Amino acid sequence: MQERVAQGLREMIISGELAPGQSLSEVSLAETFGISRTPIREALKQLQIEGLVEVRPRVGTFVSVPSRREINELFEMKQLLEGGAARLMAARGDTPELAAMKENVRDADQAVALGDIERYAQLVHDFHEILITGADNGKLATHYRLLMNQLAYSRLVKTSLAQPGRSLESEREHHRVLELIIAKDGIGAELCMRRHVDASRQALMSQLDN
Template sequence: MGKRLLPVILDGYKPLREIVFESMREAILSGILEPGERLMEIQLAEEMGVSRTPVREAIRKLELENFVVMIPRKGAYVAGVSLKDVADVFEIRSALEGLAAGLAAERITEDELEQMEQALFFRVSEVEMDLEQIVKSDTDFHALVYRASRNERNLSRFPKCLVIQPICVLQHKDVESM
């Protein structure tokens, strides 16, 4: 495991354990930390420039959110994604997005409508973009729909429902064929 993670940048408003957690979650979602990869506290702490304690706490939190699997007497590993995981997430996501789109249609502002039109135009030109940019563009578009819905409970669930999509795309899985 070479230098892959960026050193943690302290934020005066967030606890270090939360910053480390977010950094590690992003590394998993972006494919820097790959499914099945062993997470070694000492190496991760050195890469991020922190002590082992916030790394240990982050690994525990990642396990609670099913990003990490703990194997007794072996350690922590980045969790894989099963076909059932993908199906479950897309089932929930389709229901939430249908609701969000309906609410957004009733509540959207002119500014948000303009942003959405720009996002759609951007998506049309995705053919020339790389995979990472396509995932970001898609995520940004759906975030606009959720924001325009003006439903805080809906918004709080949005990031968790999109979590699996970047993993699938970055693992080069054809979700539709599943």
């Protein structure tokens, strides 16, 4: 029960349904999930450990609002993990994940051409998930999932794509990463992926400043 509630709350935070800084009432959440307050309380403790919620003594529990420093630090870790994943995937050669990445890029090209940012944002998420799966490293994937939860990336990617021209630049960067993985250039793929993540970070920060 606790894990079901934690997963439900996690998804609500990551998607933005529960906004950064929003107060979380145990009573209200218990009513929402139709359960007692005990599993809600335990779930919130788990999400506090993951960095998704903040408990302020004698005040209440709130959805975490990451500072600029925290966002930068999380993106630095994202660079390392996704860069490493690109290198590992390139070393594996022809895999089902490589075929899925090719299809993803084709679909993303179409979404960008149509100006469908909502669809493209989902395909960006899928591209990175394919990359992590394609690395075929369970430990890397576990750390990556935790990082993505803390970053609430699904919400932030839409913010970064709001920068004029960013979706087209992002898709070109995905193309280049794919080309290097196909060529089995692990070092090149890693460096390219790290540059891509940093470009996304810069786009996000520019939008947060607006």
